Amino acid sequence: MKIASWNVNSIKARLPRVTDWLNEFQPDVALLQELKCLDENFPRMEIEDLGYNVETHGQKSYNGVAILSKHPVEDVMRGLPGDDEDEQARYMEATINTVRVATIYLPNGNPFPGPKFDYKIGWMDRLIARTKELLTHEEYLVLGGDYNVCPKDEDCYDPARFANDALCQPESIDRFYTMINLGLTDALRVFYPSGHNYTYWDYQAGAWQKDNGVRIDHLLLSPTTADKLVKCEIDRTPRAKEKPSDHTPIWCELAI
């Protein structure tokens, strides 16, 4: 099965791009981020008409995540556990065809330093706690999304320029590697062990044309899931089209 993740930067603004991509690429599961709309405003019918089950966890104007699936969706959980006060719609889990999947929109954390970065760190600590819990289960596990973390210098086109950016701070990178050290596999690096493999390019200053990007969208797999990993790719074609998202999809194929 093919599982993809894509930060669409507004599902309403991006609907033609998303439906084109679903029709052409035919993922079994699509983990979406940054819907920027309430659940009742999600274009559910347009997606369902393409053969997908739709689960959303949205909010007005900001954030919002979705899981689209050709297969039945079971045991949906909305919101990241660990803080009942947190109102931001950034996390949802579901079980699809024996695989527990999570769609993750990890806080950006800029400007650094400040309260937004502190929120990012607290959110990552909650994600680590939830991951430990999930790893005690027997299901396959794919944690996909916009992590807003560049794991290494090579994941950023100009590390010096990002020295004070929240995407590249040691406190958040350390927590990303805490996830890896729990036993998760960074699926892209199985096939592309090093080098520039970006998933996001700023709209400004011709960043796409100059390939001034960052790798911040990741698919993390539990050990038994990594054993089933056949392929992982970043699909740059949606980023090159008219009215694109600033992110492009990353996907993997599992022999499940």
Added chain:
DNA sequence: ATGGTTGTGTTACAA
């Protein structure tokens, strides 16, 4: 060039 662009939803904030 402490610049530049897009989206939401009103003209500021987030990314």
